[in-house]
Amino acid sequence: xxxxxxxxxxxxxxxxxxxxxxRPGTVTVTATDRGQPLEVRIExxxxxxxxxxxxxxILEMCRASAAEAKVRRRExxxxxxxxxxxxxRLGLPTRAELARAQRAEESDEPAPTSWMRPL
Numbered sequence: 804x805x806x807x808x809x810x811x812x813x814x815x816x817x818x819x820x821x822x823x824x825x826r827p828g829t830v831t832v833t834a835t836d837r838g839q840p841l842e843v844r845i846e847x848x849x850x851x852x853x854x855x856x857x858x859x860x861i862l863e864m865c866r867a868s869a870a871e872a873k874v875r876r877r878e879x880x881x882x883x884x885x886x887x888x889x890x891x892r893l894g895l896p897t898r899a900e901l902a903r904a905q906r907a908e909e910s911d912e913p914a915p916t917s918w919m920r921p922l
């Protein structure tokens with residue numbers, strides 16, 4: 804009978820979690836690497852824009868926090884010794900890939916009509 808192989812998996816958390824906020828910090832979502840929201844915080848002033856815009860903001864923050872959590876998951880697995888080609892096949896992005904995707908997203912956003920914010 805052989806002993807079980809120690810892969811270091813005990814060092815890797817079952818789920819990676821990340822928290823992301825929108826630019827003004829009025830919507831904050833904590834989600835897992837699978838996109839499951841764990842916590843949603845909404846400032847009162849965000850409610851004035853209506854449910855459709857709020858729902859869109861929550862979904863965007865959920866996607867962004869899940870993407871960040873995937874990067875963290877990749878980093879955790881890499882530290883545990885999982886090879887990069889395996890991580891690529893799992894679809895876990897690198898920090899550089901996430902940054903490129905965020906820059907591309909930001910370039911697609913229209914510029915604000917005013918830089919003034921309500922106090």
